[in-house]
Amino acid sequence: MKRNLLSFPGGIHPAGKHKELSSSTPIQTAPLMEKYHVVLAQNVGKPPKMIVEPGTEVKKYQLIAEADGFVSANLHAPTSGKVTGIVNVPGAMGSLVPAIEIIADGKDEACEAMPSIDWQNAGRDELIRRIGDCGIVGMGGAAFPSRVKLSPPPEVKIDTVILNGAECEPYLTADHRLMLERPEDVVIGAAILGKAMNVENVVIGIENNKTDAYEALLPVAEKYGVKLALLKVQYPQGSEKQLIYAITRRKVATGALPMSAGCVVQNVGSAAAVKTAVVDGRPLIERITTVTGEVVKNPGNWLLRIGTPVIEVLKLAGGVTAEPGKLILGGPMMGFAEKSFDVPVSKNTSGILLLSEDAAYKFNSTNCLRCGRCVAACPMLLAPCVIGTAVEGGRTDLAAENHVMDCLECGACAFACPAHRPLVQYFRRAKAEIRRQKK
Ligand code: SF4
Ligand code: SF4
Known part of the structure; x- marks a missing residue:
């Protein structure tokens, strides 16, 4: 049947979307883990406040951290067990972030549903x-x-x-x-x-x-x-x-x-x-995550509890077939590279992606060729080449004049760029500087 397809101006069509690695694999439910690390700062806005003391026995679905203000979100226990306290676990971009550690008691006993x-x-x-x-x-x-x-x-x-x-x-x-x-x-x-x-x-x-x-x-x-x-x-x-x-x-x-x-x-x-x-009266304690990449032995889609360490998820997927070049949480375009496999699954972990060393190969960038491919790719109709050159020259003011704050950080321009310019990194840097100046 011929259908009318809707779209927007600009954008790209990444060749070989690699979805075939996992698209026909039914969702599998992960078994109970020995421990969970529920990161506190896993929502945009203020992290919630922990409301359970170290040593507390909690039930599955129990509230363990309460929203702190309007832009914040509650957190709930992924299983029953003992709260040992706050531990520091790997977070985005190699930082350490606080998480509530729960040692599972193996009973997976749930509190009463709402x-x-x-x-x-x-x-x-x-x-x-x-x-x-x-x-x-x-x-x-x-x-x-x-x-x-x-x-x-x-x-x-x-x-x-x-x-x-x-x-x-x-x-x-x-x-x-x-x-x-x-x-x-x-x-x-x-x-x-x-x-x-x-x-x-x-x-x-x-x-x-x-x-x-x-x-x-x-x-x-x-x-x-x-x-x-x-x-x-x-x-x-x-x-x-x-x-x-x-x-x-x-x-x-x-x-x-x-x-x-x-x-x-x-x-x-x-x-x-x-x-x-x-x-069903049940809070958010689990999500479906794609575990994939050319070096993952058995790519697939898993129902994972929030706080599951990525290293345990990779074991469920059969481990790796070769040395991975890069670990990304999310997709390759907008996800975040991680340095440690101990990073836990959060509410927004849509993917655990292991790129091969070839796929993660970093190109050397060169000067802008003025080819205009980034302009054609930009869904926000920006001029990424102009903004990139401005940031490179230390001209955050020019980047602002050229609407860098409208950038989605989608990476379409960088994907299209034959000079392999680190455009998104430039834009993130400029946006952080502009926000800092406004404070
Ligand atoms: S990263 Fe920003 S500038 Fe580049 S294509 Fe996406 S919206 Fe446009
Ligand atoms: S795609 Fe790259 S090389 Fe071409 S104009 Fe944009 S920044 Fe310059």
Whole structure:
């Protein structure tokens, strides 16, 4: 059947998206681990405050850290066991971050579930409160607390809820398998989000390389009045501003939030977690993660509890077939390189990617060739070459004039650049400097 595919200007199509390594592997549930390290700072905003003392016996799903302020998110115990206290574990970019250590007692004993909410007849406040209580964040990578996104100021009119099922990053297939294997959870979660925002127009955007997921979602979506939109395979189709444009043709103005275009965007994994929270009364303690890369023996998709050490996950995947060149949490375009396999799984760990030494090979960069390929690739219609040259010359002011703060850090320009210029690193540096100057 010929379908009308939606998209946005710019972007790239990374050759060989490598999704075939894991896309046909059904989700497997990881066995219980001996210990879990639940990182405190795993949401955008303020980390939650630990509310359990060292030595406390906790049950699975028990609240162990409470949101500290509006932009923060609760954390819950992934299993029953003893809290030993705070330990420092590897975090993003080689830093050490505090985590609550739980030694599992092997019983996996759960505390009482919260009452199920009759969401079709529930009020908006009750739904949003439950989503906040259950610690749900953007699970596509952003980790922004969902409760905050669902609470725009009263003067902002929201008329559309969009679910991001694009999964446009190479290698990642966790959202694909979720939509294919648990379509009811995704669609009911979408419908609950629509109810929480008082909007009728709820749309799930799916890239056209996942038509089996589209077919699985369709009958359930029709039942709950949720629409499906097929999107062109184009990176970064799952970025909020690009997704909003592809589906509604609305543009989010420079410096503005997606809500200014009347839209709230959530990831499909977050929507499934919303269904679990509202209908089953259970908080977010696990997620589906793609474990992949050319040197992983058995690439696949795993249901992992938050706090599981990556080294244990790699053992489940059969280990490696060759010396890995690079470990990335997330996808290769927007994920974060990690130095240690002891890093634990967080709410936003969409992928555990081991690149081969060849794939991780670092090219030497040269001067800009003025070829313009980065400009054609940029989904934000920026001039990455101009901004990059400005940053290289120490001219953060020029980078700001050329709208570096609008950069999504999607990496499409760097991918397209034949001179292998470290454009995203330049932009991150400039953005940090501009934020520092504003303080
Ligand atoms: S990283 Fe920034 S400048 Fe480069 S393509 Fe993405 S949005 Fe454009
Ligand atoms: S793609 Fe690279 S070499 Fe070409 S204009 Fe952009 S920065 Fe310069």
